[in-house]
Amino acid sequence: MGYAALLRAPHVTRLLLGTLLGRLPAGMTALVIALALREAGTPYGRIGLATAAYAIAAAVGGPVLGRIVDLTGQPRVLLASAVLAGTGYALLALAPGSALAAPLGAAVAGLCMPPLEPCLRSLWPDVVAPEQLDTAYAFDSASQQVLYVAGPLAVAGIAGALSPTAALWTAAVLGLLGALVVAGSAPARAWQAPPREASAGLLGPLRSPGLVLLLLGLAGAGWAVGAQNVLFIAYAEQHPGGLPGGAGTLLALAALAGLLGALAYGGARWKADTATRTWVLALGMAACYLPLLLLPGPWPMAALAFVSGLGLAPLLAAAFVLVAELAPAGTVTEAFAWLVTLFATGNAAGYAVSGALVDTSLHAVALCSAGGITLGGLLLLAARTRLRPAAPAPVPALT
Incomplete structure (x- = not known):
C-alpha cells in the first residue's frame, strides 16, 4: 500500500494536518524566545535561562502528559495542555523583558506542550490497516523533517514582517488550532488505551528493558543531530561565501535527505523484523555521518x-x-513521549558538548557528531535480542 492509499484512508489527512499545525511551535519556540527576549534588551544569560527552562520543562512534561493520556484519553489532555501552553506564550509575549515572567512563561509553554506526536503515533494502529502501518510511521517521520525547516523559516518570516512577539502569539494560536483539529477527530475521541499492565508500576513503559535500551540508542541519534548543527554552523563561519546560504543550506540539505529517506523507507516492503531493521538503520545512519x-x-x-x-x-x-511493540500494555503514549524526551535530551547534550569543542577543531566536532550515532547503533546491535517483543503467553486449552 503506497502513500496515495494512505492519504485516502479516513481521518488520515485531518490527523496529519492537525499534528503538523500543532507541532510547528515546537520547531519555532527556542529561536523565537531568543529573538523576543533579545529585542526586549534581555542579556544573553537570561535568554539562556529562558530557553533552558523551556527545554527542561518540555522534557519533563512530555512523559507526564503521555501517562495522563493513557489513563484518561486524548481530547481533554490535548485541549487543556494547548490552553496552558498558550498561557505560557502569552506571558512571554506580554513581558519578554521580565526576569520572572519570561522564564516562567517559557517553562509553562514547554511543560504543557500538547503531546500531539505521541498521540498521533498511538492512533496509527487504529486508523490504518496493519499493512499500512510502516508507511504511516514513515510519512509521520518524513513530516518531522519538514518541521525542522519550516519552524525556523516561520519564525524568520513572522519576526521579519511583524515582530518576534507576533511569532510568539502565532505559536500559541497554532498549538491550540492543531490540538482542536486532532482532539475533535473521531479516532482521537474514540481512542482508549488498553488496560494498564499491573507490572508497569510507577516506571510505566520504562519497566521494559528492551524499550529503555532502544531509547538510549535513539538518544545517540539525537546527540549526532545536535552536534551536526554546531558542525555546520562552525563550518560555514570558517568558509564565508563558500556556499550560498551557509549553514542554513547544509541543514536544509540534511533535512531534505531525511524526507526522501523516510519516503523511500515507507514505500519499501521489508522481510526483516522491526528490531533488526532498527539496529541496521542505526548503523546505516552512522555510516552516513562518518x-x-x-x-x-x-x-x-x-x-x-x-x-x-x-x-x-x-x-x-x-x-x-x-516502541509500540515493546511498550507494556496501556503505556504506549507515554512510551512515545519518552522517545521524544530522550531524543531531545541527546540533541541538547550533543549541541552542548560539540559547542565546547568548536575552539579545539572542526574535526573534533565532526567526530563528536559521528560518535553519537555510532555508539547508539552499536548499543542497539549489542542489545538486538532484547529489542524483540516477548511472545504472547499461550492461551490455556479448554477442557
Whole structure:
C-alpha cells in the first residue's frame, strides 16, 4: 500500500494536518524566545535561562502528559495542555523583558506542550490497516523533517514582517488550532488505551528493558543531530561565501535527505523484523555521518550534508513501530513521549558538548557528531535480542 492509499484512508489527512499545525511551535519556540527576549534588551544569560527552562520543562512534561493520556484519553489532555501552553506564550509575549515572567512563561509553554506526536503515533494502529502501518510511521517521520525547516523559516518570516512577539502569539494560536483539529477527530475521541499492565508500576513503559535500551540508542541519534548543527554552523563561519546560504543550506540539505529517506523507507516492503531493521538503520545512519570527518571544500561538504541526512528519518520510522511493540500494555503514549524526551535530551547534550569543542577543531566536532550515532547503533546491535517483543503467553486449552 503506497502513500496515495494512505492519504485516502479516513481521518488520515485531518490527523496529519492537525499534528503538523500543532507541532510547528515546537520547531519555532527556542529561536523565537531568543529573538523576543533579545529585542526586549534581555542579556544573553537570561535568554539562556529562558530557553533552558523551556527545554527542561518540555522534557519533563512530555512523559507526564503521555501517562495522563493513557489513563484518561486524548481530547481533554490535548485541549487543556494547548490552553496552558498558550498561557505560557502569552506571558512571554506580554513581558519578554521580565526576569520572572519570561522564564516562567517559557517553562509553562514547554511543560504543557500538547503531546500531539505521541498521540498521533498511538492512533496509527487504529486508523490504518496493519499493512499500512510502516508507511504511516514513515510519512509521520518524513513530516518531522519538514518541521525542522519550516519552524525556523516561520519564525524568520513572522519576526521579519511583524515582530518576534507576533511569532510568539502565532505559536500559541497554532498549538491550540492543531490540538482542536486532532482532539475533535473521531479516532482521537474514540481512542482508549488498553488496560494498564499491573507490572508497569510507577516506571510505566520504562519497566521494559528492551524499550529503555532502544531509547538510549535513539538518544545517540539525537546527540549526532545536535552536534551536526554546531558542525555546520562552525563550518560555514570558517568558509564565508563558500556556499550560498551557509549553514542554513547544509541543514536544509540534511533535512531534505531525511524526507526522501523516510519516503523511500515507507514505500519499501521489508522481510526483516522491526528490531533488526532498527539496529541496521542505526548503523546505516552512522555510516552516513562518518564521511563528515573528511571536512572537504564547501560544495563537496554540501553533498556530504545530504548524505548525512539520509538515515535519521528511516531510523525513526522503524523505531516508532518498535516502541509500540515493546511498550507494556496501556503505556504506549507515554512510551512515545519518552522517545521524544530522550531524543531531545541527546540533541541538547550533543549541541552542548560539540559547542565546547568548536575552539579545539572542526574535526573534533565532526567526530563528536559521528560518535553519537555510532555508539547508539552499536548499543542497539549489542542489545538486538532484547529489542524483540516477548511472545504472547499461550492461551490455556479448554477442557
